[in-house]
Structures are given as C-alpha cells and as structure tokens.
Amino acid sequence: MLLPTATVQKLDALKRGTYRAIGDRAYGETQGAAIEAEKAAARGARQAIESVEPTVGPIHQAESKLIDASGVLDDAVFRSGKHNPFGLTEGIALAGHRPIWALPALLNRPGIGSPVARAVNAVGRKLATAEPPANLVRAALLALMGQDQEPEQPEQR
Amino acid sequence: MSELTKRIRAKYPNAYNDLSDDELEQKVLAKHPQYADLADPKDQQPSVRVHMPDGRVINFPATMSHDEITKAIDQDFRPNGAPSRPALSREQYNAVRQRVINTAPDGLTRDQFSALMDSELTKAKTAQAESAVEHTEGKPDYNGVDNPIYGGAYRVVRGLYHYAKDHPAAAGAMAGSALAAPLTGGMSVPAAMAAVGVGGAGGAAYGQLAKGAATDDYGTPGGNAREIATEGGLSALGEGSARAVGAGARRIGPILRDQAVSAYSRMLKPTKDAIQSMTQYGATLPERAHNVAAAILDEGVNITQAGARKIHDRISQLADRASSIIANSDKRASTSYITDALGEARDRAAQQLAPGADVAAVDAVENSVRANPQITKRVRGRKLLDTGVLDASGQPVMKR
Numbered sequence: 001m002l003l004p005t006a007t008v009q010k011l012d013a014l015k016r017g018t019y020r021a022i023g024d025r026a027y028g029e030t031q032g033a034a035i036e037a038e039k040a041a042a043r044g045a046r047q048a049i050e051s052v053e054p055t056v057g058p059i060h061q062a063e064s065k066l067i068d069a070s071g072v073l074d075d076a077v078f079r080s081g082k083h084n085p086f087g088l089t090e091g092i093a094l095a096g097h098r099p100i101w102a103l104p105a106l107l108n109r110p111g112i113g114s115p116v117a118r119a120v121n122a123v124g125r126k127l128a129t130a131e132p133p134a135n136l137v138r139a140a141l142l143a144l145m146g147q148d149q150e151p152e153q154p155e156q157r
Numbered sequence: 158m159s160e161l162t163k164r165i166r167a168k169y170p171n172a173y174n175d176l177s178d179d180e181l182e183q184k185v186l187a188k189h190p191q192y193a194d195l196a197d198p199k200d201q202q203p204s205v206r207v208h209m210p211d212g213r214v215i216n217f218p219a220t221m222s223h224d225e226i227t228k229a230i231d232q233d234f235r236p237n238g239a240p241s242r243p244a245l246s247r248e249q250y251n252a253v254r255q256r257v258i259n260t261a262p263d264g265l266t267r268d269q270f271s272a273l274m275d276s277e278l279t280k281a282k283t284a285q286a287e288s289a290v291e292h293t294e295g296k297p298d299y300n301g302v303d304n305p306i307y308g309g310a311y312r313v314v315r316g317l318y319h320y321a322k323d324h325p326a327a328a329g330a331m332a333g334s335a336l337a338a339p340l341t342g343g344m345s346v347p348a349a350m351a352a353v354g355v356g357g358a359g360g361a362a363y364g365q366l367a368k369g370a371a372t373d374d375y376g377t378p379g380g381n382a383r384e385i386a387t388e389g390g391l392s393a394l395g396e397g398s399a400r401a402v403g404a405g406a407r408r409i410g411p412i413l414r415d416q417a418v419s420a421y422s423r424m425l426k427p428t429k430d431a432i433q434s435m436t437q438y439g440a441t442l443p444e445r446a447h448n449v450a451a452a453i454l455d456e457g458v459n460i461t462q463a464g465a466r467k468i469h470d471r472i473s474q475l476a477d478r479a480s481s482i483i484a485n486s487d488k489r490a491s492t493s494y495i496t497d498a499l500g501e502a503r504d505r506a507a508q509q510l511a512p513g514a515d516v517a518a519v520d521a522v523e524n525s526v527r528a529n530p531q532i533t534k535r536v537r538g539r540k541l542l543d544t545g546v547l548d549a550s551g552q553p554v555m556k557r
Contacts, residue, residue: 002496005489006532012483014531033515037502037522044498048490049483056479061437063475068435069453070468072427077465079426110424110460117424121417121454128410 008049015045080110161185161195190221190229245281253281422450424460492532499523503550516550524552 018038050057093101107113162178165185173181182196221229245253257277261270427446432438438445438452456471458464499519506515527533546554 001534002492002527003532003534004493005491008483008486008488008490010531011490011492012480014529031514031518033506033518034522036506037499037519040498040502040519041495041522041526044495047498048492048494051494052488052490053482053486056482059475059479059482063472063479065437065452066456066468066472066475068438069449069456070465070472072425072431072449073453073458073460073465073468075428075431076425076460077462080460107420108424113424114421114459114461114464117417117421118454118457118459121414121421122457124410124412124414124417126410127406128414129407 006048008053011045011049015042015049018042018045076110083109159196161192164195245278245285249281249285250278253277418447418451418454421454421460422446425450425453495526495532496523499526513551517552520550520552 019042022035022038022042046060050060087105089105090102093099093105107116158178159182162181162185165181166173176184186193186196254274257270257274261273265273425446427449429442432442432445432449435445435449438448453468456468458467499522503516503519503523506512506519509515544554548554
C-alpha cells in the first residue's frame with residue numbers, strides 16, 4: 001500500500017532515478033505511453049517536493065529551462081564543428097578581391113558572430129534600464145552658471 | 158531744436174553756448190546714447206529698445222554692437238548685481254524729495270531748490286553705492302534689491318536647486334514641461350516656480366528672461382540678461398535633454414537586444430524536433446526558438462565548446478543548490494502528487510480511439526510505483542485475492 005507521505009530525500013532520489021533510467025534507455029526500448037507515464041510520476045514527485053520546500057521550485061524551473069537550452073546549444077556546437085572553415089562565400093569574396101564581402105558570412109559563423117551578438121545584447125540590456133543622466137546635466141549647467149555649489153546667501157540689508 | 162537740446166540748455170543755461178544745437182546733440186548722444194529718443198527725429202536711427210532694471214527704457218542706436226550696449230549698461234549695472242551708480246527707486250527719490258522740502262530754508266528760488274535736491278540725491282546715491290559695495294565685498298550679490306533681474310535669477314536657481322534635491326521625480330516632470338514649451342514665454346515656468354516656492358518675483362523674472370530669448374526682445378539689461386536668459390533656458394533644455402536621452406536609450410535598448418537575439422537564433426539554428434517539447438519557452442515554434450536563444454544569450458555564452466561547458470556547469474550548480482536544500486530538509490511530502498500525475502497521464506492516454514495499450518502502459522507504471530518498497534508499506538492480514546475479473550484497462554481486479 002502506498003504510504004501517504006514520504007521524505008523529500010526519498011522522493012528526490014526516486015525522481016532522479018526515474019529521469020536517469022529514461023535517459024539511459026535505448027531508443028525504442030520502451031513505448032511512448034510508458035515513458036510519458038514515468039515522466040508523469042517523476043513530475044509528481046517533483047511537485048510533492050516543491051509543495052513542502054517552495055524555494056526549490058524556482059531552482060527546478062531554471063534548471064529545466066537550461067537543460068532544454070543546453071540541448072539546443074550542444075546541437076549548434078556540434079554542427080559548427082562540421083563547418084568548412086573556408087566557405088563558398090569567403091571564396092567568392094577573395095576571388096573577387098572584395099574581402100569585405102566575406103564579413104557578413106563570417107559574422108554568421110557561431111564562433112565569430114555569437115560574441116558580437118552577446119556584446120550587442122549586453123549593451124541593449126543596459127540601455128533598456130538606463131536612467132536619464134539628469135544629475136550630470138544639472139551639475140554641468142549649474143557649474144556653467146557659476147552655481148556648482150549652493151550659493152551663499154548674502155546678508156540682507 | 159530737438160527736445161534733447163532744449164532740455165539740456167534749460168538744465169544748464171549758458172553752459173553750452175559755444176556749441177550749435179546739432180553739435181551739442183551729437184556730443185550728448187555720443188556719451189549718452191540712451192537719450193537718442195529725445196534727439197531730433199531726422200537724426201534718430203533705428204534703435205534697440207532695452208528695459209533697464211530700474212524701470213527705465215533706453216533706445217540704444219542700432220549701430221551699436223552687442224558688446225557696446227552691454228558695456229554701456231554695465232557702466233550703470235555691474236554684472237554681479239551691485240550697482241556702481243545706483244538709480245534710486247521711486248520710493249527712495251520721494252523720500253529724499255520730502256526730506257529736502259521739510260528741511261529746506263524758506264525763500265529758496267527754483268534753481269536753488271533744484272541744486273539742493275541734486276545735492277541730496279547725489280548723497281543718497283553715494284550712500285547706497287557704499288552700502289552695496291560693503292555688502293557685496295568678496296561675494297556676488299545676486300539678491301540685490303536694486304537689480305530684480307539678477308536677484309530673480311538667483312532665487313530661481315536656488316529654488317530649483319533645493320527643489321530638485323528634495324523632489325527629483327517632480328523636478329524631472331517640471332523640466333519636461335519646460336522642455337515642452339522651450340523659451341516660449343515661459344508661461345509654464347512661473348507656475349513651476351510657484352510650486353518650487355521661489356516666489357512671484359523669481360518666477361516673473363524667469364518668465365521675462367525666457368520670453369526675451371524667444372522674441373529676441375530682451376526686457377532686461379543687454380548682454381548680461383541675454384546670458385542669463387540663455388543659460389536659464391539651457392538649464393531647462395539640459396534637464397529635458399537628459400530625460401530625452403534616457404527615454405531614447407530605453408527605447409533603443411530592447412531593439413538592440415531583439416536584433417542580437419535574432420542573430421544568435423540564426424546561428425543557433427534550433428531544430429523543430431528540439432524545440433517541439435519546449436512548451437515552457439512559448440506557445441509557437443518560432444516563439445520558442447527566439448526565447449531559447451534569448452535564454453542562452455542571457456547566460457552570456459558563445460556557441461562554442463566552452464559555452465556549452467559553461468551551460469552544463471550552470472545546470473550542475475542549480476542541481477547542487479536544489480540537492481542541498483532537499484538534503485537539509487526534514488519534511489515529508491504527500492505521495493498523492495504522484496498518483497494524481499499518473500491519473501492525468503492515464504486520462505490523456507484514454508483520449509484516443511484505441512486507448513487500450515497506452516492506458517495499460519500507464520497502469521503498469523502506476524502498479525510499479527505502488528509496488529515500490531521505498532514508498533509503500535506491507536499490509537498485514539489477508540492477502541489480496543485475484544477475482545479473475547479484468548477491469549476496463551485489462552488489469553485484474555483484486556480483493557481482500
């Protein structure tokens with residue numbers, strides 16, 4: 001008979017073991033419905049853990065998203081390793097003595113283009129949260145007007 | 158005879174008898190161009206009309222350069238606001254006149270009274286000049302009561318300074334309103350000044366300056382007023398510019414980011430199969446492809462082996478954090494979450510024309526879970542007996 005409750009450590013071990021077993025199985029070894037059912041059981045175990053340890057939930061979500069993303073990234077890295085380092089576009093550009101033509105093609109290469117995209121993304125993120133440099137402008141203008149600090153109040157006559 | 162020469166000859170009888178009317182007029186105008194409006198109309202030239210701080214209106218010849226006008230005004234009003242030859246206010250003049258009337262001996266002729274009045278006025282002006290120098294020695298007197306323009310500008314700046322320091326958000330909004338109507342009479346600015354607590358005089362002065370800058374008709378003394386008006390405008394303009402720059406940056410930022418993600422996604426080239434199950438990244442496949450690229454980009458990794466390793470390390474860190482929390486927990490969780498999830502899986506499997514095999518597969522998994530010794534307990538007593546009857550999913554129905 002199923003126990004009404006279990007320790008989170010035991011549930012976590014079962015969840016991890018289930019996912020590992022699914023991953024280790026050869027393709028076609030288990031039918032789709034069974035795999036979905038096992039995944040559902042593991043998901044139930046995760047939800048049970050998160051119900052009593054809510055701080056784990058966001059970590060699991062971030063981990064899950066990164067696991068999915070890492071699969072896509074692994075594929076891209078694997079694919080880029082098969083690229084010909086000297087492609088058709090570069091060949092045409094050099095043959096026509098127009099090396100600048102090769103630049104767009106080079107920027108589309110993951111190894112070269114991804115650092116550029118990262119830099120542009122970083123700048124965009126900073127600009128998106130930029131605060132107006134009001135204090136800087138105000139200080140400059142007050143300095144220009146000779147009011148770089150609070151003016152001293154002259155004595156009243 | 159022009160009005161100018163008539164007045165001069167009346168005031169100084171016989172003093173300029175050696176000069177013709179035209180010569181006298183030219184000499185006076187050369188030294189005091191502000192009397193050009195009294196000169197013979199045929200000799201009058203196009204003029205620049207300037208309101209002096211003491212209320213006088215002077216028409217400077219249009220032939221005078223900006224610097225010459227400024228210099229002429231500065232002879233009467235020093236830039237720091239302390240008048241070198243201060244004009245008396247109407248109240249001060251009336252006070253001197255009343256004092257002369259009260260103290261003058263009887264029987265004075267008109268000329269004698271005028272001479273006495275001039276003498277007393279000179280004394281009053283000298284005393285005022287000395288007082289002004291005494292109070293402004295070593296520091297500019299922007300608050301000089303005899304120079305409402307400089308005093309007003311000073312109060313405006315001081316009010317803005319305190320207000321912006323205490324209310325940065327409201328100051329930004331105020332600067333925005335000033336920018337919305339830059340130097341166009343400054344009607345919104347005096348209202349803001351009132352809010353600042355600068356007072357009507359400061360607000361009026363600021364508005365007057367802004368209006369001067371807009372119409373090029375400075376209702377204030379020459380170049381100095383022009384500088385104040387320009388700088389005052391610059392102050393408002395600068396605040397507005399800063400806000401505009403900030404707003405522009407906040408608009409450009411997402412555009413840049415979007416372009417970066419699109420370029421990264423083109424390099425990442427996620428396959429349809431890979432993103433098919435990534436429902437947490439969006440509803441549609443293009444949306445998922447874009448969002449998964451954004452997620453990797455935000456992790457700051459390149460599409461290289463080192464980047465892939467970095468992502469895996471990050472996953473390991475997250476897993477370790479979760480494991481650490483779980484390892485230190487002494488709580489127990491309900492196993493009903495597992496059976497509920499399996500029930501949902503069975504329901505999904507049943508939603509097809511031939512559900513038997515899939516439903517049976519789900520039930521087999523559930524039975525396997527229920528048989529797991531780590532989360533079950535042995536039931537003491539009678540053994541479960543097979544009834545020989547199969548349920549809807551083909552599983553045997555047991556009874557105690």
